[in-house]
Amino acid sequence: MSDQKPNLPSLHTVLTPQLLDLYEIKDSVVVIIDVFRATSTIATALYNGANKVIPVDSPELCIEVGKQTGGITAGERDGKIIPGLSYGNSPSEYPRSFIENKTLVITTTNGTKLLHMALKQGAKNIITGSFPNLTKVVEFIKSQNAPVILGCSGWKNKFNIEDVLFAGAIIEEVKANFDIHCDSSFMANQLYRQQKDHLTEYIKTVTHWHRLAAYGLEEDMLYCISKDTAPSLPIFKEGALINQA
Amino acid sequence: MSDQKPNLPSLHTVLTPQLLDLYEIKDSVVVIIDVFRATSTIATALYNGANKVIPVDSPELCIEVGKQTGGITAGERDGKIIPGLSYGNSPSEYPRSFIENKTLVITTTNGTKLLHMALKQGAKNIITGSFPNLTKVVEFIKSQNAPVILGCSGWKNKFNIEDVLFAGAIIEEVKANFDIHCDSSFMANQLYRQQKDHLTEYIKTVTHWHRLAAYGLEEDMLYCISKDTAPSLPIFKEGALINQA
Numbered sequence: 266m267s268d269q270k271p272n273l274p275s276l277h278t279v280l281t282p283q284l285l286d287l288y289e290i291k292d293s294v295v296v297i298i299d300v301f302r303a304t305s306t307i308a309t310a311l312y313n314g315a316n317k318v319i320p321v322d323s324p325e326l327c328i329e330v331g332k333q334t335g336g337i338t339a340g341e342r343d344g345k346i347i348p349g350l351s352y353g354n355s356p357s358e359y360p361r362s363f364i365e366n367k368t369l370v371i372t373t374t375n376g377t378k379l380l381h382m383a384l385k386q387g388a389k390n391i392i393t394g395s396f397p398n399l400t401k402v403v404e405f406i407k408s409q410n411a412p413v414i415l416g417c418s419g420w421k422n423k424f425n426i427e428d429v430l431f432a433g434a435i436i437e438e439v440k441a442n443f444d445i446h447c448d449s450s451f452m453a454n455q456l457y458r459q460q461k462d463h464l465t466e467y468i469k470t471v472t473h474w475h476r477l478a479a480y481g482l483e484e485d486m487l488y489c490i491s492k493d494t495a496p497s498l499p500i501f502k503e504g505a506l507i508n509q510a
Numbered sequence: 511m512s513d514q515k516p517n518l519p520s521l522h523t524v525l526t527p528q529l530l531d532l533y534e535i536k537d538s539v540v541v542i543i544d545v546f547r548a549t550s551t552i553a554t555a556l557y558n559g560a561n562k563v564i565p566v567d568s569p570e571l572c573i574e575v576g577k578q579t580g581g582i583t584a585g586e587r588d589g590k591i592i593p594g595l596s597y598g599n600s601p602s603e604y605p606r607s608f609i610e611n612k613t614l615v616i617t618t619t620n621g622t623k624l625l626h627m628a629l630k631q632g633a634k635n636i637i638t639g640s641f642p643n644l645t646k647v648v649e650f651i652k653s654q655n656a657p658v659i660l661g662c663s664g665w666k667n668k669f670n671i672e673d674v675l676f677a678g679a680i681i682e683e684v685k686a687n688f689d690i691h692c693d694s695s696f697m698a699n700q701l702y703r704q705q706k707d708h709l710t711e712y713i714k715t716v717t718h719w720h721r722l723a724a725y726g727l728e729e730d731m732l733y734c735i736s737k738d739t740a741p742s743l744p745i746f747k748e749g750a751l752i753n754q755a
Contacts, residue, residue, distance in 0.1 A: 447717065448669055448716055
């Protein structure tokens with residue numbers, strides 16, 4: 266990965282939103298990664314036919330935008346639906362029979378914050394990624410001929426293994442197409458290669474697993490590390506994520 | 511590592527100085543890590559009998575403090591000694607025959623910045639660590655019965671593999687003694703375990719290797735990943751690092 270490939274675009278991995286300002290975001294393709302569970306849920310809702318997903322950064326705004334759009338409001342805190350909202354953050358809540366042709370207004374903290382930061386800094390395109398739509402993300406970033414930023418949402422600005430693991434999964438598929446000089450990307454890819462054949466066991470060791478398992482969300486999390494189960498391409502346009510797959 | 515061990519102190523790894531404010535530094539033992547090459551050079555100079563090492567964050571201050579203390583001034587930029595200073599950042603410049611009983615005033619950017627941040631936030635003790643003094647660091651943090659922060663200096667606030675690799679080497683030796691719930695620490699230790707049997711080859715893949723190899727510093731860097739070759743314990747007291755080993 267470290268050989269000079271000057272004709273290829275660059276790729277960097279941003280380990281937490283707190284590090285985003287160290288990178289050149291302008292005119293880059295930014296992949297927002299929030300494996301547990303926002304970007305997994307977004308991929309799933311859009312794959313199952315949601316018209317759009319509007320990510321917002323507070324319950325108050327979620328209620329407000331829900332009213333304006335007639336959308337379904339969703340968000341959790343401490344494993345429970347936030348008072349005033351109607352649904353939670355679980356991908357299993359959004360099957361086709363429920364979400365098709367509807368708008369989902371979802372409040373998340375880590376992922377939405379990162380998305381808004383990338384938008385402000387002039388990203389060329391912003392998409393969301395997670396294991397359920399891995400291949401769609403890979404195909405899209407290969408097609409863009411632009412620098413790529415893999416943006417890990419982390420947890421309250423701290424580093425999260427599951428997000429960097431997904432960054433490593435992307436890198437595994439695209440590394441021949443980019444000029445990578447980025448220790449975060451090397452580490453992400455090495456971690457993924459080390460763990461890819463036993464992801465199900467490995468994921469149970471990370472801090473976020475323990476946090477969410479305490480709320481009984483093990484099944485949700487196992488879904489969130491399953492590859493290509495919701496092959497949508499959520500791309501951010503005019504304030505909402507729509508499926509461009 | 512993720513089992514609850516409530517009677518043991520915590521341990522966290524801070525991947526870059528830009529993330530330090532997310533952690534509880536007050537009353538913690540902070541290990542400043544700047545493998546290439548500041549903390550390797552500091553361990554070496556103190557092991558070879560330097561009276562003390564004064565880390566400063568600019569060439570101007572280095573000259574000023576050098577005058578006040580009669581110390582040797584040292585610092586590099588782009589692989590060359592900074593104009594106005596007398597020596598460079600290479601551990602090989604500080605054998606016993608030269609540095610014994612002298613004061614070294616060294617200007618580094620990443621490591622010194624982190625040290626001053628930890629100081630300001632009320633750390634209980636600040637020490638510096640690198641492979642040449644690994645075992646001394648391990649013994650010290652085990653003896654303190656206090657929370658530990660492994661502070662990686664990184665490169666211009668970005669994540670650096672060599673620093674986190676050393677954090678992983680520490681964790682490998684102390685994990686039974688701490689209650690660790692920190693994905694950064696899990697990742698650091700996994701990376702170290704994955705690479706520890708072929709560190710010499712692995713280190714040649716990281717971005718900093720390429721940056722310094724362009725200045726012909728390969729031998730320096732191989733020394734900087736050699737374990738326990740300079741078993742000192744640099745501890746920060748009254749503005750300087752002294753050897754408490």
